[in-house]
Amino acid sequence: MDEPLLNEHNKQEYPPMHTAEHILNQTMIRLHGCPRSRNAHIERKKGKCDYILPEPLTEEGAREIERAVNEVIARGLPVEISFTDREHLPGGIDTGKLPANASETLRVVRVGDYDACACLGAHVKNTSEIGTFRITSFDYRAPVLRLRFKLL
Ligand SMILES: [Zn+2]
Numbered sequence: 001m002d003e004p005l006l007n008e009h010n011k012q013e014y015p016p017m018h019t020a021e022h023i024l025n026q027t028m029i030r031l032h033g034c035p036r037s038r039n040a041h042i043e044r045k046k047g048k049c050d051y052i053l054p055e056p057l058t059e060e061g062a063r064e065i066e067r068a069v070n071e072v073i074a075r076g077l078p079v080e081i082s083f084t085d086r087e088h089l090p091g092g093i094d095t096g097k098l099p100a101n102a103s104e105t106l107r108v109v110r111v112g113d114y115d116a117c118a119c120l121g122a123h124v125k126n127t128s129e130i131g132t133f134r135i136t137s138f139d140y141r142a143p144v145l146r147l148r149f150k151l152l
Pocket of ligand 1: 018022109119120121122123
């Protein structure tokens with residue numbers, strides 16, 4: 001079966017880092033109730049994501065995020081791709097990062113039962129391929145928290 005025609009994804013991402021970004025986004029939603037990062041910058045060895053938070057993150061808070069992301073990675077969750085059209089999008093799927101001209105058919109990426117979002121990027125097949133997630137630094141300039149991270 002041919003895959004439906006989708007808008008071209010214009011950046012090459014390193015799948016383990018990019019999949020970690022999905023998990024990090026969902027973890028920030030769960031722990032801090034903030035939206036997914038809108039301006040992630042992901043490279044092979046390091047990444048950074050900005051989040052809108054009402055208050056600064058503590059060192060302990062950073063370790064808590066790290067721990068939660070690593071727990072998800074350690075569960076060895078399958079990363080699954082499915083296609084759906086916009087009208088039939090299951091609830092809770094974020095489409096905010098898609099380009100304005102995104103096609104009617106959306107590619108939904110699920111990280112086990114932990115996260116689902118519409119994305120055209122490259123992902124690992126199982127979270128066990130990601131490695132260990134480390135927050136290397138963070139800074140807060142109200143209301144933006146910038147997290148920098150890497151994989152070990
Ligand atoms: Zn993705």
